[in-house]
Amino acid sequence: MKDHAIIPVWFFVGVLLVIYGVLILASGLAEWSGPGPIVLASMHAPVWWGALLIVIGLFYCAAFGGGKKNRSKTSR
Amino acid sequence: MISLGGIDLAIIAIYFLAVLAIGLYLKRFAQSGEDFFLAGREMTAWVAGLSFVSANLGSLELLGWAGSAYQYGILAAHWYWIGAIPAMLFLGIVMMPFYYISKTHSVPGYLRLRFGPAASALSATTFAAMTILMSGVNMYAMAVVMKVMLGWNIHFSIWISSLTVGIYVAAGGLYSAIFNEVLQFFLIWLGALLVPILGLIETGGWSGMVSRIQRNFPGQDFTHLWSTLGRFQDNPMGMHWTGIVFGLGAVLSMGYWTTDFLVVQRVLAAKDLRSAKLAPVIGSFFKMAVPLIVILPGLLGLAVLPDRLVAESALQPGQHSYNEVLPLMLARYFGPGLLGLGVTALVAGFMAGMAGNVSAFATVWTYDIYRPFLRKTAPDAHYVSMGRWCTIIGLVVSIGTAYLAMGFASIMDYVQALFSFFIAPLFGTVILGMLWKRVTPAAGFCGLLAGTLSSVAMFFVVKFDPSALSIIALSTHAKALAEDMYRALWSFLINVIVTVMVTFVTKPKPGSDLKGLVYGLTKIPMEGELTWFARPALWAAVALVVLLLLQRIFW
Numbered sequence: 282m283k284d285h286a287i288i289p290v291w292f293f294v295g296v297l298l299v300i301y302g303v304l305i306l307a308s309g310l311a312e313w314s315g316p317g318p319i320v321l322a323s324m325h326a327p328v329w330w331g332a333l334l335i336v337i338g339l340f341y342c343a344a345f346g347g348g349k350k351n352r353s354k355t356s357r
Numbered sequence: 358m359i360s361l362g363g364i365d366l367a368i369i370a371i372y373f374l375a376v377l378a379i380g381l382y383l384k385r386f387a388q389s390g391e392d393f394f395l396a397g398r399e400m401t402a403w404v405a406g407l408s409f410v411s412a413n414l415g416s417l418e419l420l421g422w423a424g425s426a427y428q429y430g431i432l433a434a435h436w437y438w439i440g441a442i443p444a445m446l447f448l449g450i451v452m453m454p455f456y457y458i459s460k461t462h463s464v465p466g467y468l469r470l471r472f473g474p475a476a477s478a479l480s481a482t483t484f485a486a487m488t489i490l491m492s493g494v495n496m497y498a499m500a501v502v503m504k505v506m507l508g509w510n511i512h513f514s515i516w517i518s519s520l521t522v523g524i525y526v527a528a529g530g531l532y533s534a535i536f537n538e539v540l541q542f543f544l545i546w547l548g549a550l551l552v553p554i555l556g557l558i559e560t561g562g563w564s565g566m567v568s569r570i571q572r573n574f575p576g577q578d579f580t581h582l583w584s585t586l587g588r589f590q591d592n593p594m595g596m597h598w599t600g601i602v603f604g605l606g607a608v609l610s611m612g613y614w615t616t617d618f619l620v621v622q623r624v625l626a627a628k629d630l631r632s633a634k635l636a637p638v639i640g641s642f643f644k645m646a647v648p649l650i651v652i653l654p655g656l657l658g659l660a661v662l663p664d665r666l667v668a669e670s671a672l673q674p675g676q677h678s679y680n681e682v683l684p685l686m687l688a689r690y691f692g693p694g695l696l697g698l699g700v701t702a703l704v705a706g707f708m709a710g711m712a713g714n715v716s717a718f719a720t721v722w723t724y725d726i727y728r729p730f731l732r733k734t735a736p737d738a739h740y741v742s743m744g745r746w747c748t749i750i751g752l753v754v755s756i757g758t759a760y761l762a763m764g765f766a767s768i769m770d771y772v773q774a775l776f777s778f779f780i781a782p783l784f785g786t787v788i789l790g791m792l793w794k795r796v797t798p799a800a801g802f803c804g805l806l807a808g809t810l811s812s813v814a815m816f817f818v819v820k821f822d823p824s825a826l827s828i829i830a831l832s833t834h835a836k837a838l839a840e841d842m843y844r845a846l847w848s849f850l851i852n853v854i855v856t857v858m859v860t861f862v863t864k865p866k867p868g869s870d871l872k873g874l875v876y877g878l879t880k881i882p883m884e885g886e887l888t889w890f891a892r893p894a895l896w897a898a899v900a901l902v903v904l905l906l907l908q909r910i911f912w
Contacts, residue, residue, distance in 0.1 A: 287386055290404060290536045294543050297375055301368060301698060307695030308364045317692040320661075321555050327694045330551055337547075 295341025298334045303350030365697030372701045373521055376540070376708065380525025380533040393530030394462055394720045394739045395626050402632035404539060406639030409623040411538035412557035412643075413546060415710025419651055419703060420498045421772065423686075424679035426655025427666055429594040429838070430579025432586075433655065434648045440605040442641050442904045444614035446897040448624070449637035452615050454881045455791050456625060457633045458873045463620040463717075464787065465725040471790045471874050472801030474729060478804055479726035480786070482637075483779045484618055488718040489751060490775055491619075493758025498680070499703075500759065507700070515759065519752050520559060522711045526719075527748040530741075531626060534709075534716040534741065538623075541705040542643075548702025549650040552683070555655035555690040555774060568662035582911040604842030607848040612784030613776055619717040630882060634893040641900045645907065651683075658682040661689070675833040709812055711752070719747035773841040774816060781807025781845035785852035794868065794875045800859035808852030813842045 309327025316322035361369075389395045400408070402618035425433040461467040465484060496515050503514040525533045560566040567580050577593060578585050585591045586598035614620060614637070627633035658666070662685060669678045677685060687699040723744045732739075786805045787795050818825045819840065827833045829847065830840040871878050889895060 288382075290539045293379055293536065294540055297371070297540065298543065298547070300371060301701075304364055304368055305694035305698060308362075308692075312693065319692050320689050321559060322692065324555070324558070326551060326555065326690070327692060330547075330695060331709070334547060337543075 287354040289345045291341050295338045295343075295345065298338030299342060300338075302331045302334030302336075302338055304331070305334060359697060361700070362693040363728065365474040365693050365700065368694070368697030369701050369704060372544070372705060373517075375523060376525050376537050379536055380528040383529030383532040383536060387528070387530040387532050388738075390737045390744075392742050393744050394716075396531040396535055397624070398626055399628045400535065400626045400632070402621075402627060402635040402639060404535065405624055405627040405632060405636035407542050408535040408538040408626075408642070408645075409620055409636050410640035410643045411542040411545075411709060411715040412534075412620050412623055414542070414647060415495055415498070415706045415713070418647075418710075419545065419549065420680050420683055420705050422651045423655040423658070423683040424666075424681070425838075426652040427658045427682040428679045430592070430659075431496045431582055431652060431656060432592060432596060434582060434612075434652045434911070435601050437644060437648050437652070438904055438907055440610040441604060441614060441644050442900060444610040445637040445641040445644065446900060447611065448615040448621070449634045449641075449893055450897050452791060453624060453637070454634045455874060455876075455879060456621065457627075457630050458879060458881070461625070462724045463721050464616050464621055464783075465721055467874070468786065468790070468801065469725065469729065471871070472786070472796075474797040475732050476786065476798065476802040476805055477614055478730065479723055479802065479809075481721050483783075483809060484721050485718055485726065487775055487779045488619065488714040488721075489577075489755045490758050490761065492711050492714040492718075492751065492755030493761060494772060495657045495707050495714065496759035498705040498710075500545060501767060510822075515756060518708055519711065519756060522708050522715065523749050523752045526712050526716050527745040530744060531622065531716050534712040535622060535623065537705075537712060538709045541702075541709040544698070544705045545702045546650065548698045548705075549654070549683075551695065552686050552699075553649055553653040553657065553692060556654065556661065556686065560657065560660050566657060566660045570656065573659060579656065580911075582908060584912055588635040589832040589834035589839070594838055595832070595834045596839040596842070597831065597835075598834075600830075600839050600842040600846075604846040607846075608781050608784065609773075609776055609842060611788070612780040612782075612845070612849070613693060616783045616787045617780055618721060619713050622717050622720060623783045631887070631891075635896070638896045638900060641897075644904070645903060646674070646898070654686045655682055658686055662686075671860075711746070711755075714755070715748050715751045718751040719744040722747045722751075730866065730881075770890050773787065773838055776818070777845040777848065778812045778854075779809060781849045782812060782852040782865065785849045785856065789853065790875070792876045794871055794878055795865050796856060796860050797865045799816070799863040800856045804852040804856030804858045807855040811851045812844055812848035815847065 301348070305327050309325055309331055313325065316325065382513055386397070393395060422433055422436065458465060459467055459470055461470060465477045465481035468480050468667060496519065499518055500511040500514055503509040504511060510648070525537065530537070557563065557566065558632065570579050578591075579593065583598065586596060586601060589595050589597050624633050624636045633723050664677065666677050666682055667673075672678050684703075686806065691699050723740050727743055728740060749791050782805055785808055786801050790801055815829050824833070826835055826840060830843045835843070862903070868878055873879050
């Protein structure tokens with residue numbers, strides 16, 4: 282069995298979700314007072330959905346990032 | 358048409374950059390043939406399971422089945438439940454040991470070990486053709502998204518996305534495909550789940566949605582799964598329950614989930630037999646939930662969209678087709694930011710669908726056509742290089758097939774027609790070969806050939822003489838999907854009959870040649886040493902119970 286220090290796929294998932302969460306949350310806050318002409322605009326879905334993405338993303342970053350790189354391919 | 362803001366475009370651009378970066382990062386890990394074509398066979402059950410179900414959850418699935426749900430109602434959910442779950446569990450528990458223990462690279466590779474080169478070459482050739490055609494469908498689905506939502510030039514969308522897929526798959530092989538499928542899994546769920554949530558809030562829940570549909574389409578039943586299947590003319594699909602149970606559940610889905618190498622390849626990448634058995638079981642739970650983000654938006658479209666959608670072939674200026682229901686629902690509820698995420702989810706689905714097809718194509722071409730028939734002995738690096746070139750060539754060819762898909766009433770009609778040609782007969786050959794040691798190499802080849810040719814022949818007979826539908830699909834009320842189900846059933850039966858007949862007049866292989874390939878001659882490791890909650894069979898039983906409950910709830 283070969284040893285590779287490969288970053289787990291879950292870490293990539295976490296990073297991408299955090300970035301997306303921040304962008305979506307920011308856009309939701311930016312148009313809080315004047316949401317666009319969409320159905321149910323008053324629910325401000327981008328705000329709470331963006332926050333949810335950040336929480337999920339941070340969980341995956343914390344669980345699989347930093348010093349927790351895989352020892353080998355097997356733990357991917 | 359909707360216009361994307363800067364933040365939406367940034368979200369899409371970040372996705373493209375991320376998949377390219379991941380592909381180039383993984384290139385260093387995909388040096389040998391085992392790495393490039395089977396991701397080193399070292400994936401955990403969870404990664405293999407998510408990749409297994411994601412390989413099938415492309416934008417084609419999202420758009421096509423959402424469109425089918427608008428067209429046929431909740432009957433489309435059969436393709437996620439009875440048309441998927443029993444087959445996925447059968448693959449994991451019954452068939453996977455044979456695939457895994459034989460250490461084959463592919464399904465045609467298994468056929469070569471079991472039946473010899475003729476059956477393998479036939480299945481490899483038909484599979485290669487099918488993957489290219491399917492890639493084309495994915496491109497077409499993508500073009501629909503870009504046309505409806507963004508007004509982007511179709512050719513620009515196709516080439517940019519294809520180029521990106523080509524780079525990351527050619528660099529990292531199945532590693533890249535699997536990593537991006539897992540990424541795509543999260544994006545699709547998180548990008549699409551808001552549509553049913555907001556849709557149900559708007560309609561006042563399930564019952565509110567049903568009453569709106571009844572008001573919009575009086576006299577038609579779009580929300581019952583089984584109760585309208587007693588007669589062809591009682592449901593929007595023109596389907597009979599025998600077509601769903603025997604054509605879809607027993608043949609077509611079994612064929613797709615157990616012999617379509619695109620999905621089986623993901624499970625073959627698992628690190629051990631237990632992970633390989635568990636991966637489809639894990640996948641089955643997610644598969645059962647997919648109607649939430651695919652079928653439900655289609656039903657909500659029936660309830661809330663002000664304009665009636667029509668078939669692609671009947672499209673007039675200003676109208677939208679069935680396949681556009683999901684983009685229209687995204688545009689209805691999503692503002693800046695979320696819209697970018699929704700579009701990215703569809704783009705990710707499209708690219709993962711493409712990547713899945715081209716990586717499977719590269720494997721089958723290299724290992725099942727090029728190596729056995731064109732260049733038997735070459736260094737491993739040569740075959741990896743061939744795999745990389747195949748990825749690019751496969752993509753270029755599949756661009757041409759994108760235009761073929763445009764002539765069908767809905768995307769799923771085209772896909773199901775392809776499956777009935779190639780997958781249903783293949784299932785007959787593989788399952789007989791695995792479970793009955795007497796089946797001979799000549800019988801395997803003849804059965805597969807007869808099944809495939811008869812399926813294609815039935816398709817063209819109905820095209821030239823529509824009245825033949827009453828024989829092939831048992832009713833003139835049968836619609837395209839129903840016809841596909843029956844064609845699959847007949848081609849499977851023809852395959853089985855021919856295989857059995859030829860078996861009895863030809864000489865079987867000696868038992869010593871079939872060890873590790875056939876039931877009764879293969880030592881399958883028992884699960885006795887595993888704790889009860891770690892056994893794949895237990896979770897397969899739980900999945901079956903959930904499946905039955907869903908049938909009861911939506912009967």
